[in-house]
Amino acid sequence: MLTKADDYPIHQTPEPIAFSGTDRNFYDRYFFNGYDPDGTEFFAAAFGVYPHLNIADAHFSVVRDGVQYCLHASRILHMERMDLSCGPIRIEVLEPLQKLKVTVEPSNGFAAEIVFEGRSFPVEEPRFIRRNGPRAFMDYTRLTQNVRCTGWIEVDGVRRDLATGTTGTRDRSWGVRPIGAPDPQPPVPQTIGGFFWQWTPLNFADRSVFFHINADPDGKAWNTRAVIAPDGAGPDGFHETEHAVMEDVSLVAGTRHARGGTLNVPLAQGSASIRFEPFLTFLMRGIGYGHPEWRHGGFKGELVVEREDIDLATVDMALPQHIHIQALSRVTLSLPGGESLKGMGVFEQLIAGPYRPYGLGYA
Numbered sequence: 001m002l003t004k005a006d007d008y009p010i011h012q013t014p015e016p017i018a019f020s021g022t023d024r025n026f027y028d029r030y031f032f033n034g035y036d037p038d039g040t041e042f043f044a045a046a047f048g049v050y051p052h053l054n055i056a057d058a059h060f061s062v063v064r065d066g067v068q069y070c071l072h073a074s075r076i077l078h079m080e081r082m083d084l085s086c087g088p089i090r091i092e093v094l095e096p097l098q099k100l101k102v103t104v105e106p107s108n109g110f111a112a113e114i115v116f117e118g119r120s121f122p123v124e125e126p127r128f129i130r131r132n133g134p135r136a137f138m139d140y141t142r143l144t145q146n147v148r149c150t151g152w153i154e155v156d157g158v159r160r161d162l163a164t165g166t167t168g169t170r171d172r173s174w175g176v177r178p179i180g181a182p183d184p185q186p187p188v189p190q191t192i193g194g195f196f197w198q199w200t201p202l203n204f205a206d207r208s209v210f211f212h213i214n215a216d217p218d219g220k221a222w223n224t225r226a227v228i229a230p231d232g233a234g235p236d237g238f239h240e241t242e243h244a245v246m247e248d249v250s251l252v253a254g255t256r257h258a259r260g261g262t263l264n265v266p267l268a269q270g271s272a273s274i275r276f277e278p279f280l281t282f283l284m285r286g287i288g289y290g291h292p293e294w295r296h297g298g299f300k301g302e303l304v305v306e307r308e309d310i311d312l313a314t315v316d317m318a319l320p321q322h323i324h325i326q327a328l329s330r331v332t333l334s335l336p337g338g339e340s341l342k343g344m345g346v347f348e349q350l351i352a353g354p355y356r357p358y359g360l361g362y363a
Contacts, residue, residue, distance in 0.1 A: 004082040018079040023136070024052040025176045027297065028081070030091055031287075032102055032116055034149040034168030035328055039344060041160065042280055042328050043114075043153060045102050046287040047091050049081050050297040053180050057296060058086035060104050060112065061286035062153055068310040069155050070286040071110045074300035087305040097122055097145075100170065106154075108307035114151035114162065116170050119208055120233040121145075128175070128214065128223050132187040140175025146201055146208035146229070167344070169201040179297035193217075194353030198246055200263060202274065202331050202345030206231050209274065209333065209345075211244050211263055219357040226265045228272075241266055251358060256323045256351045257281065270336030276347050278327035281312060284350075290324045324350040 005017035013021070020026040028051070033044040043062040050056070057074040073087035084091040088107035093100055097118065104112040122145040130138040149166040152159055194217035202209040208231075213224040226244030230237060249261035263274040285291040286308070294306075315322065326346040333341040354361050 001079055003080050017081060018051065020051040023176050025136075025179050026050070026052055026174075027140075027177065027179050028174040029296075030084075030100075030170070030172055032100075032114075032147075032168065032170045033282075033326065033346065034114065034116070034147070034162070034166055035344065036163045037165040037167070037344070038163070039280060039328055039330070041153075042282050042326075043112075044282060044287050044326070045089070045114075046289075046296075047084065047086065047089065048179075048288075048296050049077060050179050051077070051079070051081060053077075053297050053299070054079060055180070055297055055299060056083075056086050057288060057294070057298075057300075058089035058091075059287035059294070060089055060102070060110065061282075062112075062155060063280060063282055063312070064155060064160075066312055068283060068286050068312055069110070070308040070310065071104065071108055071305070072288065072291075072294045072308065073303075073305045074294070074298065075303040076301075087303055097143075107305060109156045110307070111154040111159075112152065114149055114153070116147040116149055116168065118145045118147055118170075119167075119203075119231050120229040120237070121235045122172075123210055123227050123229060123238065124235075125212065126223055126225055130214070130222065132193065133189070133191075135187045136176055138175070138177045140173050140177055142171055142173035144169065144171045144201060144210055146203050146210075167203040169203075169346070180295070181298070194355060195350065196352075196355050197348070197350040198258075199348040200246075200274075200276070200345060202333075202343050204331075204333060204341050204343035209263075209265070209343075211246065211265070213246065215355075217354045217356055219355070226263070228265070239267065249358070252317070255317045256349065256360065257317065257325055258327060258347055258349050260329075261347070267336060272336065273334045275332045275334075276329045277331070278329045278347055280328040281317070282326045282328065282346075283310060283312075283315070283322055284324040284326060284348075285321045286310065290321050292321050323352065324348075 061070040088105040122143040211226040228239040
């Protein structure tokens with residue numbers, strides 16, 4: 001089947017772009033977040049395409065005055081991957097690898113128009129490959145880029161322009177990871193599995209800092225890296241290391257959310273440390289991650305759009321659908337020689353199953 005994408009010189013296989021190999025879990029995704037410089041408002045968006053499931057979905061969510069307002073949308077893809085809209089939510093690539101736009105047309109009390117402009121060239125993270133026995137659980141590539149954000153968001157008639165200095169992060173990932181309905185036949189032999197993930201994209205006045213780690217239940221990292229990207233840096237202008245370590249992590253009682261921690265990043269002149277002070281919790285379920293009814297790639301119908309409001313003061317943070325969060329954090333970067341910089345970013349954490357370094361069993 002030929003689609004609009006086939007008129008662009010982007011083919012990687014002899015097949016039309018509508019077909020993405022043979023793994024039904026292939027996906028292609030956009031993610032965005034942003035936050036005011038005083039941390040009073042946090043927003044995020046996600047847009048996913050699932051070629052073998054023939055589904056696209058999109059989500060937009062904003063934390064405002066203690067409530068997380070969420071807009072979910074899902075539609076049949078009809079194999080047209082160049083149509084970056086799903087109901088009221090639309091993505092536009094204004095300048096590849098530099099400037100993108102998210103628009104939410106008026107729907108269910110929501111409207112928004114936000115431009116995300118990169119602070120440096122995107123970071124290509126190490127390829128994520130993980131198997132459960134012989135079965136590929138994950139095999140994907142991701143680019144990450146810190147951004148400056150301009151525009152506005154409206155919820156229930158209250159429109160707020162994004163404050164000067166609003167920053168955030170965007171990423172793009174594509175490849176294989178679990179999507180849609182869960183596999184009814186688990187890998188054999190069955191073993192005690194677990195998934196540990198931390199991700200900390202941080203914005204400072206003149207640079208960005210990134211750290212991520214995937215680890216097994218014993219704490220052994222299978223994918224990790226830290227990057228420092230000065231503003232305006234090109235693809236060869238980063239400091240990168242696989243030896244950064246997140247230490248002193250304590251958990252909020254009764255949850256799998258971090259109360260804080262310290263990231264140590266080795267540099268040529270010594271070690272830099274970053275102290276995290278989380279103060280706002282964003283539930284990733286608000287943009288479909290782990291949502292019991294709006295999981296990524298789930299079939300909802302030809303086109304379905306729904307609103308969801310979450311009172312963050314009363315929700316049970318110990319529920320399984322709430323273990324995956326982004327905690328907006330104030331951060332302090334201490335450099336060798338005594339220089340100290342203040343910034344802001346997220347401490348994303350997802351711990352599913354046991355993680356022995358933190359004394360955790362199954363959730």
